Structures are given as C-alpha cells and as structure tokens.
Amino acid sequence: MTQIFLAAALVGVLSSDTITIGQFMFSRPVVVGPLVGLVFGNPYIGFIVGVCVELIWIRVIPVGVSVPPDSAITAAVSAAAGSYAMGKFGVDVYSAIIVSLSFAIPCGILFKMAEIKIRHRNSLLVDKIKASVAAGRFDRTDFYTAVAVVRIFAVSFVFFIAAFFAATQIPSCCWHIFEILGISSKIAMRFVYILCFAQLFESFIKWK
Amino acid sequence: MEINGNFRKILKKVFARSFLLQALWSYKGMQNIGFLYAIKPVLDFLWRDEEKRKEAYLRHLDFFNTHPYCASYILGITARYEREFAEGIKGASAEKIVNTKKILGGPIAAFGDSMIWGVIRPFAAAVAVVVIFIFSRDINLMWLGPSVAFVVFNFVHIRMRYRGIISGYTKGEAAFGEVFSGRSQRFFNFLRTLGIVIIWFLLVKGFMRVSTNVSAKIAYPAFFLIMVFLMRKFSAVFLFYFAVVIGGIFGRFYH
Structure with a gap:
C-alpha cells in the first residue's frame, strides 16, 4: 500500500509538469515510466513502456486549444500495472507491456477529459480574478495559481490510484492471453516498436 | 534599454514565474492569467498608485496565447513597454502594450510549435530511445537515456526562457531577429536531419539484425512503410491496437 501511495505522489508531482x-520534461513518459517502475521494483518494464508511450504519441502536440492524451499518466499506469502483473501472475515482460499498454492508453484519454474539465473550470476564474483586481485584491492571482498547482497534484494522485486499482482487477487470463493463444509476445512487441519508430520518423518529416 | 540592479532582480522573478504561465490555462482567456501572474512583479514595481495598477492588471487579463517557452520574449518586451509607459516616454501607451501582445502571440506560437514541439521534443526522445536501446543489457546505464534527453531538452528550454526575457527587455521587438534568424533555422534543420539518421540507425540495428527469418526480414520494413502511410489517415491509438493485432497474428504463425 505504501508503494502505491508513494507512486501516486510521484505521479502527482511529475504530472504537474505536463x-x-x-x-521541464519530467512528465515525459520516458522519465515517468522508469521512475514508477523503480517504485514497483521493476524499472526495466518502465523503460520499455516509457519508450513506447513517448513514441506512440510523439506526433500529438498541444497546439492552441487541443489537449493531447496524457502520456505521463499512461506511462505511469502501464509501468505500475505491468510490474504488478509480472510479480503476481508471473507473465513474461512483453506480455505484461502489451496488455498493460492496452489498458493504460484509454486511461490517458480519460485523464485528457479531466484536463478539459479543469480548463473549463479555469474559465470561470478569469471573471473572478478580474473582479478581485477591480476590488484592489491583487494577490488573488498568486492564490489561484497556487490552488491550480495543488489541484493538478490531487487529481493525478487520485486518478493514478483509481486506475491502478482497476488494473489489478484485470483477470489472470488477460495477462496470459499471448501464452493461451500460442503467440510469441516478443514478436508482437516488435510490431509495436516498428509503430513507435514510424511515428518518430514521421514526426521529423511532418514539419518540413 | 539597460537593465539596472533593481530591475534585473524583478526580471529574474518574472523568469521564475514564467514557469507557471499555463497553470490556469482556460478556454476563455487561454494564458491570460498565467501571463498576469508572470508579469506581476513588474507591474507591482512600476505602478504604485492603486488605480493605475488596477488598469495595468486588467489590460493583461485580455485573451493571450502563444508557445509557453517563447512567451518569454513577449514577457520581456511587455516589461520594457510597461516601464516606458510608466516613465512617460514618448510613443509609449497602454494600446501599444496590448497590441504588441496580440500581434506577436501568433507568429511566436507558430515558431514554437514547429521548432520546440516539432523538432526539439522528438529529437530529445530519439536520443533517449537510442541510449536506452544501446544500454538495454545494463539497467543502471539505461538511466542515461532519460537523463541525456532531459539535459538536451532543457538546455534549449531554459536558455530560451531566460534569454527571451532579457533580450525582449533590452532589444524590444528586435529580439525576434535572433529567434527567426537563419542561424536558428540551420540549428533546427541540423537536429531534424540528425533525428532521421538516429531513426534509421535504430531501425537497422533493432530489426534487421535480430532476425534470421526471411519472412520477418521482409515483414518488418513492409510494416514500417504501411504504418508511415496509415498514420496520416488513422489516430495513434487505433494504430497501436492495429499493430498489436497484426503483431499477434504474425507472432502466432511465424515463430
């Protein structure tokens, strides 16, 4: 339990950087994944998950009003769930990575929706701050900014715990799906890597 | 405009506060509250009279949006114009401050999106990935990957934030010359080319050499090309699940 709260606190801090x-790039999956993996005693899975999440969404950028899926939460949930499955069900590393990523990607999209909700709530603050300034209360900007920092920490903290709890409910047969179907998870993983490199390649070409 | 002792301290506060530019990003004013939060030390220093300070605060609560790192240039220029306005220098006005922010936001955002998000971020990621794969047999050395990426990215990031404020203040709009200069473009083009070389290195090392199976030797590059083609039509999430399914089918029959 301490491990989960420690990881959630870490995710809360790192997620604030997004x-x-x-x-600063603390919130990049390639950093979050290994750190969360380390908390769960398996940094290796964190590295691989971090690389995959980093590259899968490398072309998705936060331009204007667009909110990309949260890659920090995705990497954190995936690294935690994968480490948990390897320890509890004894699945191989590649099965753990593919199944945990398949679960964590929708979590990243869900967190994006939470982020959109937060931005809508921030819109209400614009009028509040204007009214405070008009009333001569100049320090309210600092206050609301501090609240925003605490809020994103709290939201990430709670979201991570909920997502990790949901991941622990995934039945054993799902984690062993590759073994049950007689599939080489290592070969399947190579196809995910190819997708990642294709995304990276395209990201350099895209802006030409 | 020269930076004297007191004002240098204030600009350093602006630099520190610029890291929270997007803390209260909203659909209504985008980065307006963040901008006010960052420029606040300048306004508090220049406008001692409460009514004047209110006006100054309110003019920065207009809609504002740009790239968060490059916003430092606009913060620097705004600090300069606020000072000129407060000191009653000829040509300085509240309209000039508001219009400068409005006019500069768009072009600066376009530059930041294409160069920072489009080149530096993928380049740092490519460096991290290549280091992680090179040292994939030693978990301790794998930590070099994120560390190197962090240093590479933040070298550009923090330098841009600090330099933006200082040159924006000292040079005014002429500061954008250094951002849009040929030298800067050449630097980003170099990183882009280097990034492509790194990807080819990863592809050749990672996939062609590990497989002795002829069908795999054909399938991997073919799948890479299919992915490059499909990613213009489908989302990254769809392609991930597609890759898992195709990889699963291939892994079932060709191992």
Whole structure:
C-alpha cells in the first residue's frame, strides 16, 4: 500500500509538469515510466513502456486549444500495472507491456477529459480574478495559481490510484492471453516498436 | 534599454514565474492569467498608485496565447513597454502594450510549435530511445537515456526562457531577429536531419539484425512503410491496437 501511495505522489508531482509547472520534461513518459517502475521494483518494464508511450504519441502536440492524451499518466499506469502483473501472475515482460499498454492508453484519454474539465473550470476564474483586481485584491492571482498547482497534484494522485486499482482487477487470463493463444509476445512487441519508430520518423518529416 | 540592479532582480522573478504561465490555462482567456501572474512583479514595481495598477492588471487579463517557452520574449518586451509607459516616454501607451501582445502571440506560437514541439521534443526522445536501446543489457546505464534527453531538452528550454526575457527587455521587438534568424533555422534543420539518421540507425540495428527469418526480414520494413502511410489517415491509438493485432497474428504463425 505504501508503494502505491508513494507512486501516486510521484505521479502527482511529475504530472504537474505536463502543463501546470515548467514543462521541464519530467512528465515525459520516458522519465515517468522508469521512475514508477523503480517504485514497483521493476524499472526495466518502465523503460520499455516509457519508450513506447513517448513514441506512440510523439506526433500529438498541444497546439492552441487541443489537449493531447496524457502520456505521463499512461506511462505511469502501464509501468505500475505491468510490474504488478509480472510479480503476481508471473507473465513474461512483453506480455505484461502489451496488455498493460492496452489498458493504460484509454486511461490517458480519460485523464485528457479531466484536463478539459479543469480548463473549463479555469474559465470561470478569469471573471473572478478580474473582479478581485477591480476590488484592489491583487494577490488573488498568486492564490489561484497556487490552488491550480495543488489541484493538478490531487487529481493525478487520485486518478493514478483509481486506475491502478482497476488494473489489478484485470483477470489472470488477460495477462496470459499471448501464452493461451500460442503467440510469441516478443514478436508482437516488435510490431509495436516498428509503430513507435514510424511515428518518430514521421514526426521529423511532418514539419518540413 | 539597460537593465539596472533593481530591475534585473524583478526580471529574474518574472523568469521564475514564467514557469507557471499555463497553470490556469482556460478556454476563455487561454494564458491570460498565467501571463498576469508572470508579469506581476513588474507591474507591482512600476505602478504604485492603486488605480493605475488596477488598469495595468486588467489590460493583461485580455485573451493571450502563444508557445509557453517563447512567451518569454513577449514577457520581456511587455516589461520594457510597461516601464516606458510608466516613465512617460514618448510613443509609449497602454494600446501599444496590448497590441504588441496580440500581434506577436501568433507568429511566436507558430515558431514554437514547429521548432520546440516539432523538432526539439522528438529529437530529445530519439536520443533517449537510442541510449536506452544501446544500454538495454545494463539497467543502471539505461538511466542515461532519460537523463541525456532531459539535459538536451532543457538546455534549449531554459536558455530560451531566460534569454527571451532579457533580450525582449533590452532589444524590444528586435529580439525576434535572433529567434527567426537563419542561424536558428540551420540549428533546427541540423537536429531534424540528425533525428532521421538516429531513426534509421535504430531501425537497422533493432530489426534487421535480430532476425534470421526471411519472412520477418521482409515483414518488418513492409510494416514500417504501411504504418508511415496509415498514420496520416488513422489516430495513434487505433494504430497501436492495429499493430498489436497484426503483431499477434504474425507472432502466432511465424515463430
């Protein structure tokens, strides 16, 4: 349980970097994945998951009003769920990665919806801040900015715990799907890698 | 415009606060609250009279949006124009401040989106991936991947944020010369080309050499080309599940 709360706190801090504070790249999947994997005792799965999530959505960029799926949450949930499945069900690393990614990608999209909701709520603050300034309360900007930082931490923290709990409910047969169907998960994983590199390749060509 | 001792401290505060530019991003004003939050130390220093300060705050609550890193140039220029306006320098006005922000936001955003999100971010990711794969047998050395990417990305990021504020303030609109200069374009083109070389290195090393199976040697590059073709028509999420299904079928019959 301590491990889960520690990971959730870490995700809360790292997720704040996505938009709210800095955008230093702490929130990139290639950083979040290994760190969450490390908390769960399996940084290797975190590295592979981080690389995959980073590259799958590398071409999706936050231009204007568009909100991309949250890659930090996706990498965190995937690394945590994959590590959990390897420890509990003894699945091989590639099966754990593919199944956990298949589960975590919708989580990233769900978190994007939460982000959109937050942005709608922020719209209400514009009028509130204008009214505060008109009343001579100049420090309200600082106050609301601090609230925004705490809020994104709390939302990420709770979301990660909920998503991880949901991942633990995935039945054993789903984690062993490749074994049951007689599929080489290593070969299937190579196709995911190819998709990732194709995305990266296209991202350099796209802006020419 | 020269930066004196007191104002340098204020610009450093603006630099620190610029990292929270998007904390209260909204559909109504986009980065307007963040911009006000960042420029606040300048306004508090220049406008001691409460009514004047209110006006200054309110003019920065107009709609504003640009690339978060490149916004530093606009913050620097705005700080300069606010000072000129507060000191009553000829030609300075509230309209000039508001219009400059409106006019510069779009072009700066276009530059930031194409160069920062379109080149630096994928380049840093490519560097991380190549380091992770090179050291994939040693978990300790794999940490070099994210570390190197972090340094590469933030070298450009933090430099742009700090330099943007300082040159925006000292040079005014002439500061954009350094952003849109041929030298800067050449640097980004170099990174783009290097990125493509890295990807080819990863492809050749990662897939062609590991397989002795002829069908796999054909299937991997063919699938790569299909993906490049399909990604213009389908979303990244759809393609991920598509890759898993195709990989599963291939992994069932060709191992």
